[in-house]
Amino acid sequence: xxxxxxxxxxxxEAALDLIWTSSYGGVSVDxxxxxxxxxxGSFYHFxxxxxxxxxxxxxxxxxxxxxxxxxxxxxxxxxxxxLQRWCTRLHETQHQKFLTYGYVVGCPxxxxxxxxxxxxxxxxxxxxxxxxxxxxxxxxxxRDAQLQGSAEVDQPRAAATQVYSCVLGLLLQAKIQNDxxxxxxxxxxxxxxxxxxxxxxxxx
Amino acid sequence: xxxxxxxxxxxxEAALDLIWTSSYGGVSVDxxxxxxxxxxGSFYHFxxxxxxxxxxxxxxxxxxxxxxxxxxxxxxxxxxxxLQRWCTRLHETQHQKFLTYGYVVGCPxxxxxxxxxxxxxxxxxxxxxxxxxxxxxxxxxxRDAQLQGSAEVDQPRAAATQVYSCVLGLLLQAKIQNDxxxxxxxxxxxxxxxxxxxxxxxxx
DNA sequence: GGCTTACTTTACCGATCGGTCAAGTAGGCC
DNA sequence: GGCCTACTTGACCGATCGGTAAAGTAAGCC
Numbered sequence: 001x002x003x004x005x006x007x008x009x010x011x012x013e014a015a016l017d018l019i020w021t022s023s024y025g026g027v028s029v030d031x032x033x034x035x036x037x038x039x040x041g042s043f044y045h046f047x048x049x050x051x052x053x054x055x056x057x058x059x060x061x062x063x064x065x066x067x068x069x070x071x072x073x074x075x076x077x078x079x080x081x082x083l084q085r086w087c088t089r090l091h092e093t094q095h096q097k098f099l100t101y102g103y104v105v106g107c108p109x110x111x112x113x114x115x116x117x118x119x120x121x122x123x124x125x126x127x128x129x130x131x132x133x134x135x136x137x138x139x140x141x142x143r144d145a146q147l148q149g150s151a152e153v154d155q156p157r158a159a160a161t162q163v164y165s166c167v168l169g170l171l172l173q174a175k176i177q178n179d180x181x182x183x184x185x186x187x188x189x190x191x192x193x194x195x196x197x198x199x200x201x202x203x204x
Numbered sequence: 205x206x207x208x209x210x211x212x213x214x215x216x217e218a219a220l221d222l223i224w225t226s227s228y229g230g231v232s233v234d235x236x237x238x239x240x241x242x243x244x245g246s247f248y249h250f251x252x253x254x255x256x257x258x259x260x261x262x263x264x265x266x267x268x269x270x271x272x273x274x275x276x277x278x279x280x281x282x283x284x285x286x287l288q289r290w291c292t293r294l295h296e297t298q299h300q301k302f303l304t305y306g307y308v309v310g311c312p313x314x315x316x317x318x319x320x321x322x323x324x325x326x327x328x329x330x331x332x333x334x335x336x337x338x339x340x341x342x343x344x345x346x347r348d349a350q351l352q353g354s355a356e357v358d359q360p361r362a363a364a365t366q367v368y369s370c371v372l373g374l375l376l377q378a379k380i381q382n383d384x385x386x387x388x389x390x391x392x393x394x395x396x397x398x399x400x401x402x403x404x405x406x407x408x
Numbered sequence: 409g410g411c412t413t414a415c416t417t418t419a420c421c422g423a424t425c426g427g428t429c430a431a432g433t434a435g436g437c438c
Numbered sequence: 439g440g441c442c443t444a445c446t447t448g449a450c451c452g453a454t455c456g457g458t459a460a461a462g463t464a465a466g467c468c
Contacts, residue, residue, distance in 0.1 A: 004414075004415085004465080004466090005414075005415060005416085007415080007416085021322055022322060022323055023229060023319045023320065023322075023323060024229070025227060025228070025229025025230060025319070026229060026319075026320075026323050028454075028455065028456080029455080029456060029457080030454080030455085030456090038416090039416060039417055039418075040417095040418090040456095040457085040458095041415090041416065041417060041418075041458085041459085041460095042415065042416060042417085043457095044456095044457065044458075045414085045415060045416080046415090049456080049457080050456065050457090101322075103321070103322040104321075105322065106318065106321075110318070110376055110380075111318055111319075113376065113379065113380035114310065114314070114315055114318040114319065114376055114379065114380075115227045115229070115230075115315075115318065115319045116227065116230075117307070117308075117310075117379045117380050117382065118225055118226060118227075118305075118307040118309065118379075119226055119227060119230050124380060124382070127380045128380050128381055131377065131380055131381075158389055158392070161374075161377065161386065161389050162370065162374075162389055162392070162393040162396070164373065164377070165369075165370050165372075165373030165374040165376075165377055165389070165393065166366065166369050166370050166373055166393075167373065168369075168372065168373035168376050168377065169368065169369025169370055169371065169372035169373035169374075169376070170365075170366075170369040170373075172314055172317065172318055172369075172372050172373070172376070173335065173365065173368070173369055173372065175317065175318065175321045175322075176314070176317035176318075176321050176328060176331045176332050176335055177332055177335070178321065178328070182365065185362055185365050185366055185369070188362070188366070189366040189369065189370075189397060192366070192396055192397050192399065193393060193396050193397060195396065208435080208436095208444075208445085209444080209445060209446085211445080211446085232424075232425065232426080233425080233426060233427080234424080234425085234426090242446090243446060243447055243448070244426095244427085244428095244447095244448085245428085245429080245445090245446065245447060245448075245449095246445070246446055246447085247427095248426095248427065248428075249444085249445065249446080250445090253426080253427080254426065254427090
């Protein structure tokens with residue numbers, strides 16, 4: 001039944017890349033098509049609209065990142081170490097992007113949410129979904145840390161919200177200052193928010 | 205020498221309002237002119253470009269908010285109380301916007317920085333300037349709290365960065381969830397980040 | 409081999425984008 | 439009263455926006 005094509009995947013990747021390093025409004029459908037090497041007609045064969053492509057691109061990006069996250073947040077790892085490795089990873093990722101593009105690019109989902117939450121309900125909902133998935137990883141980790149007595153929190157979900165807010169805020173500050181080093185504050189902030197006792201390598 | 209006009213001020217106010225509740229890319233020069241009741245020719249009489257207007261609008265907004273901030277962060281007030289009142293104020297402001305527009309709108313400077321940091325150097329620089337002004341208020345307050353022994357931090361500037369990141373992140377989460385109540389986590393997060401002893405009304 | 413279906417190609421749409429321009433008008437200053 | 443200057447007016451620009459349509463082509467299925 002008909003031929004098959006990798007145009008869809010190329011569009012998803014091009015869209016994520018371009019929108020992440022620029023913004024949703026700053027990237028046109030033509031830009032995405034050009035980067036993907038796909039004609040505009042094909043674009044609208046695969047996606048009903050620009051915003052539908054964006055939503056699909058975020059989902060595809062998550063799907064590709066999830067195996068790595070599952071490894072990072074594996075319950076076989078000590079919860080404090082999970083958090084520390086995650087902090088390190090965040091800095092590394094942004095630093096790499098900084099070297100590649102010359103800019104700290106922040107979190108793609110948060111960028112989209114910040115720009116479009118009041119304008120595009122589908123994208124707002126997708127950003128919220130992504131946020132909730134992150135919060136689930138954090139909540140589980142914080143709960144484990146609490147159970148083994150290495151963190152002192154009241155409600156793990158609320159603590160996860162606080163930790164996640166610190167991450168989003170530092171990513172945003174790093175982006176606005178265009179300096180990945182801002183993210184080095186993250187580990188200390190997490191230790192304080194969770195009242196972590198005897199961090200493996202204390203930073204504050 | 206010539207007549208004088210309030211068109212400039214009307215444009216600044218219209219631009220801030222529209223961009224804050226939508227986004228820079230989502231608002232056109234025509235939109236701003238229409239809201240301000242000013243013709244496009246007049247727009248370009250006062251401002252060389254859309255982004256110059258945006259920068260001027262952020263500065264004007266800061267100037268109008270500064271007296272209030274100076275009162276809030278007055279060194280005559282107990283530093284812990286300054287922080288608590290600020291947390292309360294942030295929630296009230298967003299809640300008010302939520303009631304007015306139906307949306308949590310977040311921080312105008314952070315929104316602009318998030319959207320345009322990699323695209324418009326002038327706006328990125330302005331967002332960074334705004335951020336630094338906030339950090340100055342916070343750093344001074346944290347320093348005062350540290351001196352009177354009610355907070356325990358190592359470097360006040362770094363602590364200010366952490367507190368500010370929590371604010372930005374919670375504002376962003378509140379915007380993406382479109383729920384002002386997310387900001388109620390702020391006070392508890394600040395208490396933990398600064399290791400505040402005996403908060404006036406403990407929340408965690 | 410032929411039919412169906414999936415995908416590609418390309419030209420095109422009206423609307424809107426940021427920005428320009430030249431002519432006109434009104435207020436302060438001498 | 440006249441002139442300079444600040445400001446207004448509204449028509450206009452080429453480019454680009456997101457999206458459409460119709461014809462063409464190639465791969466899988468029978």
